[in-house]
Amino acid sequence: MSWRHGLAAALVLPIAALADAPAPGDRRSGYETMSPALRAMQDDDVANPGMLWVLDGEALWSTRAGAADRACADCHGDAAESMRGVAARHPTFDPRSAAPIALDQRIERCRVEQQGAAPSAPESHDRLALTAFVAHQSRGLALGPFDDPRLRPFVDAGRASFHQRQGQLDLSCADCHDRHPGRRLAGNVIPEGHPTGYPIYRLEWQTVGSLDRRLRGCLAGMRATVPAPGAPELTELAAYLAWRARGMTIETPAVRP
Amino acid sequence: MSMRPGRRHFLRITGAIATAAMVGGPVEAQRRRGTMRELEAAVRATVGEGPIVEGRVTVEIPALVENGNAVPLTVRVESPMSADDHVRAIHVFSEKNPRPSIVSFHLGPRAGRAEISTRIRLVDTQTVVAVAETSDGRRWSGRTDVVVTLAACLEDA
Amino acid sequence: MRTRTLVKVPATARRGEVVEIKVLVSHPMETGFRRDRTGGAIPVDIIRRFECRYDGDTVFAADFHPAVAANPFLAFTTVATTSGTITFEWVGDNGFAHRESAEIQVE
Numbered sequence: 001m002s003w004r005h006g007l008a009a010a011l012v013l014p015i016a017a018l019a020d021a022p023a024p025g026d027r028r029s030g031y032e033t034m035s036p037a038l039r040a041m042q043d044d045d046v047a048n049p050g051m052l053w054v055l056d057g058e059a060l061w062s063t064r065a066g067a068a069d070r071a072c073a074d075c076h077g078d079a080a081e082s083m084r085g086v087a088a089r090h091p092t093f094d095p096r097s098a099a100p101i102a103l104d105q106r107i108e109r110c111r112v113e114q115q116g117a118a119p120s121a122p123e124s125h126d127r128l129a130l131t132a133f134v135a136h137q138s139r140g141l142a143l144g145p146f147d148d149p150r151l152r153p154f155v156d157a158g159r160a161s162f163h164q165r166q167g168q169l170d171l172s173c174a175d176c177h178d179r180h181p182g183r184r185l186a187g188n189v190i191p192e193g194h195p196t197g198y199p200i201y202r203l204e205w206q207t208v209g210s211l212d213r214r215l216r217g218c219l220a221g222m223r224a225t226v227p228a229p230g231a232p233e234l235t236e237l238a239a240y241l242a243w244r245a246r247g248m249t250i251e252t253p254a255v256r257p
Numbered sequence: 258m259s260m261r262p263g264r265r266h267f268l269r270i271t272g273a274i275a276t277a278a279m280v281g282g283p284v285e286a287q288r289r290r291g292t293m294r295e296l297e298a299a300v301r302a303t304v305g306e307g308p309i310v311e312g313r314v315t316v317e318i319p320a321l322v323e324n325g326n327a328v329p330l331t332v333r334v335e336s337p338m339s340a341d342d343h344v345r346a347i348h349v350f351s352e353k354n355p356r357p358s359i360v361s362f363h364l365g366p367r368a369g370r371a372e373i374s375t376r377i378r379l380v381d382t383q384t385v386v387a388v389a390e391t392s393d394g395r396r397w398s399g400r401t402d403v404v405v406t407l408a409a410c411l412e413d414a
Numbered sequence: 415m416r417t418r419t420l421v422k423v424p425a426t427a428r429r430g431e432v433v434e435i436k437v438l439v440s441h442p443m444e445t446g447f448r449r450d451r452t453g454g455a456i457p458v459d460i461i462r463r464f465e466c467r468y469d470g471d472t473v474f475a476a477d478f479h480p481a482v483a484a485n486p487f488l489a490f491t492t493v494a495t496t497s498g499t500i501t502f503e504w505v506g507d508n509g510f511a512h513r514e515s516a517e518i519q520v521e
Contacts (some may be wrong), residue, residue, distance in 0.1 A: 037319040037329045041376075044437040046422040049485040055418045056440075187406020188323065203324035206442070206484035257323035327483040351481060355447050358483040362490070367473040369432030369493040375476075376483035378445070 022178070022192055024247050029193035030256055033182065036183030038203075042255035050132060050201035050253025053125075053208040057133025060126060072130075075114065079137050087135035087250055088143050091239040093150040099232060100154045100239040104131040104199075104210060122229035129209050135252035143196060144246030151239060158240025159207045161233060167224030173237075188257060194245035195238060197254020204257065211238050264268065264367055292352045293384070299357035300388055303348050309388060314347070314399030316387045325379040325405040332362070334371035334389045344371040346390045353383040379405050417441070423516040430444035434473075435466065436489045439512065461486060461506035466505035469498040471502060478506075480515050494520045 022028070031039060045051050060119065062073040069129065076082040087103055094101035100111075107130055111117040120127045146155065162173040177193035184190065198211040207214075212229050215237060217224045229232050300309070317331040334344045343366045349359040362373050371389070379385070386400040420438040439461070446458025458480060473492045474517040476515045490502075501515045 035319050035321045038323060041327075041329065044436075046420045046438055047487055049438060049440075049487070052418040052438065052440040052485060055420065056416060058417075067400060104472055192466075203326045206326050263464045295499040318429065322480050353447075354481050356479060360481045361478060363472075363475040363477075364490070365473070367468065367471070367495070368491050370491045372491060374475075374487075374489040376487050378483055 026193060026239070027245060027248055028071050028181075028192055029194055029196050029248060029254075031197070031251060031254065033101065033189045033191060033253075033257065038255055038257065039229035042251070042253075048201065048253060050255060052210055052223070053129045053132040053201075054136045054198065054253055055133075056125070056129035056134075057131070060130050061133055064246060065115050065117045066111065068114065070115050071193075072115075079134065081132045083137040085141055086136055087138040087252065088141050089146075091151075091154075091235055091242060093154075094206070095150075102211075102230075102235050102238055103135060104128075105230065107131055107134060123210060123213055125236050126197050128210065131187075131210070132208060132253050135198065135250065137251055138250045141250050142160055142246075143242060143248050146239070146243040146246055147240055151243075152241050154236045155243045156240075157233075158236040158238070159244075161237055162240055167219070167222040169222050169224075171222045171224075173218070183223045191256075193241065194240045194247055194248055196248050197256070199252065200256050202256050208253065211241075260385075266372045272389055276280075296350050296352050296366070296386060298386075299350055300348070300386070303358065303361070304388055304390060307396065309396040309398050311398050313397040314387050314389050316349075316385055316399045317402040318320075318385060318401055318403050320404070321378065322405045325381070325407075327376045328379050328403070328405070329374065329376040331372065332387045332389075332399075336371045336391065338366055338369055338371055340366045341392065342394045344389050345392055345411075347371070347373065348388045350386045351370070351375070351377075351379060351383060352385070352390070353381045354379065358410050379403060381405055417470075417510075417512045417515045419502070419512065420471075421514050421516050423500055423518055424515070426519040426521065429494060429496075429520050431494045432491050433494050433518070434489060434491050435500070436487070437464075437466075437502055438485060440485055441504070441506070441510070443478075443480065443484045444480055445487060447480070459507045459510075461504050461510060463503075463505045464488065464516055465503045465505075466490070466492070468492055469500075470479045480500075494518060496520055502519045 031042065041047050061079055062071050064071045090103035090106065091100040104127055108120060108127060112119055124223055165172045166173040176190050181190050194210050199208045200207050212234050216226050310399050313335045317334040319329060322328050332347050332349060334347060336342065337343045343363055347362045350357045351359050360375060364371060364392060382404045384400055384402050389397045418440045422436040424433050427499050443461065444456055444459040448456045449457055460480055461478050464476040465472055474486060476492050479485060496516065497520045499515050500518055501513060504512045
């Protein structure tokens with residue numbers, strides 16, 4: 001194959017061919033490596049503590065807030081219809097910022113701009129609750145497909161950072177989550193790292209938390225530089241992870257150890 | 258804390274533990290005797306003196322515990338749960354937690370069954386003991402050994 | 415954070431049937447053993463007592479210690495005796511008190 005042909009092939013190659021992530025169909029949610037007891041905790045809506053946040057988000061959805069004195073429901077109606085599938089599309093390309101935007105950031109923008117509400121912190125209870133409620137409307141749907149070409153450069157950047165060795169341990173995300181999933185780190189099974197259930201109820205946290213929080217925790221564990229909550233590099237990484245998990249089933253609110 | 262009044266019952270509850278602990282060597286055995294003694298004291302403070310018979314009580318915890326912050330626990334007592342023969346209370350104790358008492362359940366014939374599930378915190382691999390009080394004033398116990406794995410990536414909270 | 419609960423009671427049951435009840439309540443169950451970033455002790459703040467009443471009678475109760483997991487979950491049983499209200503009450507530190515109820519139809 002000539003140099004020119006090779007280049008042409010590289011240019012038209014879909015992203016999938018470049019990645020060494022588990023192939024679609026082979027990917028396993030962390031749910032599948034959990035004990036039957038934890039799976040039961042996630043499956044039973046009365047036993048799943050994440051449902052408490054969903055319930056709180058449901059109440060917020062129809063509570064009037066901000067200077068506009070408007071509820072989410074006043075514009076968006078029944079979330080079961082209007083929000084179904086929304087989480088499956090996030091992070092999505094946001095033309096205004098010309099960058100990907102995560103679901104909680106999208107909700108926050110709506111709260112601040114449409115409701116005139118005071119800005120909320122990324123890991124605040126209300127933001128988590130509303131995000132969990134909105135994401136829950138997509139439970140059972142497939143993630144993706146994330147085929148917007150405008151999103152691609154950010155997915156690529158996220159993939160690059162996923163494969164970038166960093167921190168004092170000189171590890172990349174891929175070292176664990178692409179190359180050694182299923183093996184153990186201390187007592188825990190290393191998951192493939194799919195963002196299918198966020199916000200999740202993590203037993204380690206004893207509360208619900210965002211993907212950002214999980215990524216920051218992972219980076220801290222690698223002794224790497226930890227970006228601020230909501231930092232663009234985290235959203236790029238989230239965009240790559242979402243694309244990598246495309247086709248997988250949304251579980252929100254997932255339970256994880 | 259005096260060991261004297263409850264010594265025989267202490268052994269009854271902890272007998273198998275002492276044997277198991279020998280595997281870990283004399284230091285581990287002594288450490289576990291210490292923690293089991295605290296458990297025993299908590300049992301006595303809760304149900305008083307008198308015999309505690311091993312049996313009728315099942316403590317069910319999954320073989321694999323991925324995180325000690327929320328460990329699924331089911332306790333079950335064999336009982337007809339009738340008006341004149343039923344379980345009045347079930348107390349659950351930990352060997353190694355900072356405090357031995359975990360939870361107490363109060364029930365009666367209107368429960369229909371003496372079976373309760375909850376989620377508890379266990380700080381480490383250890384023994385969990387449940388003591389049931391029945392309507393005839395007798396006490397029964399059951400226990401289980403639990404392996405608690407620790408999380409690999411603890412974030413700076 | 416507002417207190418939220420999830421309660422599962424069968425809507426209908428046969429008289430004499432043993433029915434399962436599940437309850438989940440939002441509460442951090444702060445143990446009193448943790449420290450904050452500056453090394454200061456975080457004071458204990460837990461639910462101490464749970465009670466379930468069926469038609470006014472206490473049919474189940476629990477005393478919690480700090481070793482009960484955050485967002486306490488309980489599953490227990492009761493005999494369906496009569497159509498009526500089953501109430502759930504959680505009481506704890508710092509004036510915590512929350513009440514919930516469910517109706518059961520007994521045939």
